[in-house]
Amino acid sequence: MDDDLTREFLIESQEGLDRMERCLTDLEEKPQDAGLIGEIFRAVHTIKGTTGFLGFKRLETLAHAGENLLGLLREGKLAANRPLITGLLELLDGLRSILKSVETKASEGDGDDAVLISHLEALRLPAQVEAKEPVCVQAGAASASAPPPAKRKSAATKKRSATPPPVAPAPVAPAPALAPPAEPAPSAAPVAEAPVDAESEAARPHVQTAAESTLRVDVAVLNRMMNLVGELVLTRNQVLQATAADPNMTMLSRRLDMVTADLRESVMQARMQPVSNIFGKIPRIVRDLSQTLGRRVRLQVEGQDTELDKSLLEAIKDPITHAVRNSLDHGIEPPEARQAAGKNPEGILKLRAAQEGSHVIIEVCDDGAGIDVDKVRQKAIERGTVTARRVMQLSEREQLQLIFVPGLSTSDVVTNVSGRGVGMDVVRTNVEKIGGKVEIDSHVGKGTTLRMRIPLTLAIIPALIVRSMNQSFALPQGALSELVHIPVSQAATAIEWIENVPLFRLRGKLLPLVFLDRLLTPEAERKDASERDSFIAVMDADGRRFGLVVDGLADPEEIVVKPLSAVLKDIGLYSGATVLGNADLALILDPGAIAMKAGVTLCEQEAARAAEDVVEAARSREYLLVEVAGHQAAVPLNDVLRIEQLPLRRIEYIGFRPVLNFQGQLLPVDDSGGVLDAAAPDPEAKMIVVVCREGNRQVGIAVSHVLDVAAGGELFEAGSAQLTSGVTLLNDQVTGVVDLGGVARLAAGEQAPAEWSQMGETVA
Amino acid sequence: MSTATVAVRRKEKAEAVMVEMCSVRLGQTLFGVPITHILEIVGAARPQPVPLAPAFVGGLVHYRGDVLTTVSLRRLLGLPPREGPQDILVLESAGGCFGLLVDSVGEVLTVSSADHEPNPSLLDERRKALFAGAYKLSDSLLVMLDPEKLDPMRLSAALA
Numbered sequence: 001m002d003d004d005l006t007r008e009f010l011i012e013s014q015e016g017l018d019r020m021e022r023c024l025t026d027l028e029e030k031p032q033d034a035g036l037i038g039e040i041f042r043a044v045h046t047i048k049g050t051t052g053f054l055g056f057k058r059l060e061t062l063a064h065a066g067e068n069l070l071g072l073l074r075e076g077k078l079a080a081n082r083p084l085i086t087g088l089l090e091l092l093d094g095l096r097s098i099l100k101s102v103e104t105k106a107s108e109g110d111g112d113d114a115v116l117i118s119h120l121e122a123l124r125l126p127a128q129v130e131a132k133e134p135v136c137v138q139a140g141a142a143s144a145s146a147p148p149p150a151k152r153k154s155a156a157t158k159k160r161s162a163t164p165p166p167v168a169p170a171p172v173a174p175a176p177a178l179a180p181p182a183e184p185a186p187s188a189a190p191v192a193e194a195p196v197d198a199e200s201e202a203a204r205p206h207v208q209t210a211a212e213s214t215l216r217v218d219v220a221v222l223n224r225m226m227n228l229v230g231e232l233v234l235t236r237n238q239v240l241q242a243t244a245a246d247p248n249m250t251m252l253s254r255r256l257d258m259v260t261a262d263l264r265e266s267v268m269q270a271r272m273q274p275v276s277n278i279f280g281k282i283p284r285i286v287r288d289l290s291q292t293l294g295r296r297v298r299l300q301v302e303g304q305d306t307e308l309d310k311s312l313l314e315a316i317k318d319p320i321t322h323a324v325r326n327s328l329d330h331g332i333e334p335p336e337a338r339q340a341a342g343k344n345p346e347g348i349l350k351l352r353a354a355q356e357g358s359h360v361i362i363e364v365c366d367d368g369a370g371i372d373v374d375k376v377r378q379k380a381i382e383r384g385t386v387t388a389r390r391v392m393q394l395s396e397r398e399q400l401q402l403i404f405v406p407g408l409s410t411s412d413v414v415t416n417v418s419g420r421g422v423g424m425d426v427v428r429t430n431v432e433k434i435g436g437k438v439e440i441d442s443h444v445g446k447g448t449t450l451r452m453r454i455p456l457t458l459a460i461i462p463a464l465i466v467r468s469m470n471q472s473f474a475l476p477q478g479a480l481s482e483l484v485h486i487p488v489s490q491a492a493t494a495i496e497w498i499e500n501v502p503l504f505r506l507r508g509k510l511l512p513l514v515f516l517d518r519l520l521t522p523e524a525e526r527k528d529a530s531e532r533d534s535f536i537a538v539m540d541a542d543g544r545r546f547g548l549v550v551d552g553l554a555d556p557e558e559i560v561v562k563p564l565s566a567v568l569k570d571i572g573l574y575s576g577a578t579v580l581g582n583a584d585l586a587l588i589l590d591p592g593a594i595a596m597k598a599g600v601t602l603c604e605q606e607a608a609r610a611a612e613d614v615v616e617a618a619r620s621r622e623y624l625l626v627e628v629a630g631h632q633a634a635v636p637l638n639d640v641l642r643i644e645q646l647p648l649r650r651i652e653y654i655g656f657r658p659v660l661n662f663q664g665q666l667l668p669v670d671d672s673g674g675v676l677d678a679a680a681p682d683p684e685a686k687m688i689v690v691v692c693r694e695g696n697r698q699v700g701i702a703v704s705h706v707l708d709v710a711a712g713g714e715l716f717e718a719g720s721a722q723l724t725s726g727v728t729l730l731n732d733q734v735t736g737v738v739d740l741g742g743v744a745r746l747a748a749g750e751q752a753p754a755e756w757s758q759m760g761e762t763v764a
Numbered sequence: 765m766s767t768a769t770v771a772v773r774r775k776e777k778a779e780a781v782m783v784e785m786c787s788v789r790l791g792q793t794l795f796g797v798p799i800t801h802i803l804e805i806v807g808a809a810r811p812q813p814v815p816l817a818p819a820f821v822g823g824l825v826h827y828r829g830d831v832l833t834t835v836s837l838r839r840l841l842g843l844p845p846r847e848g849p850q851d852i853l854v855l856e857s858a859g860g861c862f863g864l865l866v867d868s869v870g871e872v873l874t875v876s877s878a879d880h881e882p883n884p885s886l887l888d889e890r891r892k893a894l895f896a897g898a899y900k901l902s903d904s905l906l907v908m909l910d911p912e913k914l915d916p917m918r919l920s921a922a923l924a
Contacts, residue, residue, distance in 0.1 A: 520815030565833040567916040585812040
């Protein structure tokens with residue numbers, strides 16, 4: 001038996017049952033509360049789901065019976081009356097006693113739950129419930145003076161401990177069997193409790209209970225620790241500054257520095273966990289489920305080491321499990337069906353985790369049958385979730401999202417695995433509870449992708465600090481694709497307008513611009529943008545591309561995201577705040593929300609992908625246009641590593657070959673244009689070397705100026721329709737392409753000292 | 765005051781309770797906040813403004829590793845903004861902590877509930893909602909603020 005898995009399951013189930021108990025007692029006061037019923041249903045559903053693959057048959061059977069009953073209750077076909085709640089409390093106690101047995105004896109025990117199950121079955125029939133009413137009225141009357149739920153609960157608990165197989169000594173019909181648990185049995189309880197306790201006491205030395213071997217720390221305590229460590233870091237920074245001049249303090253402050261850094265790291269580590277903690281459990285589930293369901297499934301896992309805050313990780317565990325179950329049950333078809341459809345009989349289930357900006361994206365992706373939108377729509381209308389007219393106004397994609405509505409399942413059969421329409425509901429509830437978003441994407445016959453976007457509330461993200469309105473803002477690096485500087489001299493012409501919409505030509509394409517200051521202070525008077533320097537941060541927020549215009553750029557920084565109070569969260573543009581290294585505060589901008597607020601539309605995914613391909617293709621034919629001693633020449637942009645401006649005296653010669661000692665390595669410099677010779681009289685003159693990649697070596701090309709980046713057109717030789725090499729059409733001019741391969745190697749045997757040529761070899 | 769009248773008064777207000785109030789100055793008015801609600805007083809702070817926030821939000825301050833939303837009492841009362849740093853009372857309410865921006869924080873005064881009077885009916889509605897009556901001091905009035913009602917969540921709900 002997988003000990004870790006079982007222990008986790010025990011802790012979780014116990015928490016679930018505690019919650020269920022609270023809800024049940026509340027339900028007695030508010031029998032109409034659908035939220036409470038939903039919560040109870042989920043608790044039982046989760047237990048059933050987990051027990052199934054852990055192989056606890058007895059628990060599963062019992063939970064399944066309970067779930068059937070709760071399903072009717074949730075659909076409003078049964079009323080939450082006393083006998084029903086009593087029955088559910090018995091179910092709770094039954095589950096608890098089995099769990100206890102699992103914890104102490106590592107087995108479910110050999111009790112028989114038939115009576116309890118048949119009782120739960122009986123409760124599903126309204127007629128029988130009425131027949132039992134008198135018994136329960138009596139029970140209610142007996143406990144009328146005391147708060148009823150508590151009393152019944154304690155009675156039931158005692159009953160449970162008295163007889164490990166719950167409600168076992170009730171051989172007759174379900175109705176009479178009901179009566180005993182409702183009646184307090186004080187005489188029997190003390191006697192009966194003793195042996196149970198003794199037994200678990202005896203078991204303890206051998207089997208460490210789940211509660212002892214793991215220490216569960218309240219997340220609030222960890223939060224507080226994290227905040228205090230942050231505070232300590234800032235104080236340390238001040239201490240370091242204050243003591244920098246004092247040599248006596250150097251040792252002490254260095255030590256403080258180190259200890260603080262270590263402490264900070266460990267507190268952070270205490271909170272962060274790789275998603276493999278969850279993903280690691282999936283293979284087992286997939287294996288067992290595919291056996292039960294007769295599927296052939298290959299599991300692919302990506303981004304296991306993506307880290308997420310513990311509390312968030314905990315919250316997405318259920319949704320991921322549910323999504324996997326759904327994929328196996330409804331997504332991936334049986335092997336025969338797959339073969340018939342011309343697919344590989346082995347289905348692929350892909351789990352992917354990746355950090356994207358201030359979010360972690362988790363995808364559960366299958367190549368199964370997909371979801372039939374028509375079916376979802378029909379079901380939704382049948383269930384009265386939406387009206388037929390409303391549904392027609394929704395896009396196909398939006399209609400698909402109806403699957404997250406509680407009680408909507410497209411499965412025609414309720415199986416043990418899924419199909420009750422509860423899974424997707426749980427997925428959405430849990431993900432939204434932590435401020436995440438969940439989306440489903442499906443194509444019939446091709447497969448389904450469930451995408452969860454989980455915020456990194458407490459995580460540390462790389463961000464670029466930008467300045468606007470004399471304030472600092474943090475821009476998550478993940479959504480940032482490039483930066484463009486617009487000097488004041490070009491400001492008037494670089495930004496073009498269609499009516500009141502500002503646009504920028506980025507490599508020939510128009511990019512909508514959003515001015516951060518205008519967006520944040522719409523009513524304020526401000527100077528015209530053309531009177532100052534500005535920067536365009538080109539953002540890509542979930543397929544929305546736009547340029548964010550800011551006044552200035554500061555340093556990139558790793559920032560700790562601090563949550564904002566609800567009032568400020570409601571503004572919708574900030575995903576948090578952070579304390580910068582200089583102790584200033586900065587608001588963290590949410591690029592997606594900015595795009596939405598400014599009205600930047602979402603490119604369709606396909607369109608975006610197509611555009612990406614075009615960009616990719618164009619990039620491969622893009623050239624850096626340079627001027628070499630009066631002529632234009634082109635260098636393939638893909639091969640350019642960097643452009644260095646340096647004084648001429650840095651160029652050294654091996655014989656007649658110019659070389660550059662570049663970052664400790666020797667770089668052969670091509671000077672076919674004679675740029676170096678022309679500049680030779682003045683050793684302080686600045687010259688430009690374009691550092692390029694050529695095969696597995698690097699070469700430098702001496703140029704006079706770097707002019708532009710341009711897309712090259714293909715040229716065909718007249719008559720032969722053969723592609724010319726070595727020239728390209730740039731800005732409608734035939735331009736020679738620098739032959740990087742032609743730059744001679746620094747071969748051994750040149751007129752150079754031995755060690756030099758050796759160095760040259762290593763470069764080559 | 766003769767000993768006789770003191771005795772009479774004591775008898776009248778037998779259930780009078782002494783309350784400790786932190787006095788706070790804003791313009792010409794002296795306000796009081798029960799010290800039981802105050803977590804800490806942060807002096808001379810310069811909150812970071814939050815564009816697009818509701819008008820009463822005075823900005824964000826860094827407080828013990830957290831980012832604290834502050835409520836500007838001046839803005840709340842529609843008074844002109846004040847140049848220079850302001851003091852912050854860190855208050856605890858049901859919705860969590862928040863800061864209250866005031867001109868300056870004064871001494872802690874012990875007042876008797878016997879000297880408390882409810883809000884005058886002439887007060888405008890907004891102030892009526894924020895003030896919880898006043899204590900009569902020997903030389904001035906101490907207007908009591910209800911920390912619960914200053915909670916940013918409640919303020920935004922009330923203004924919505």
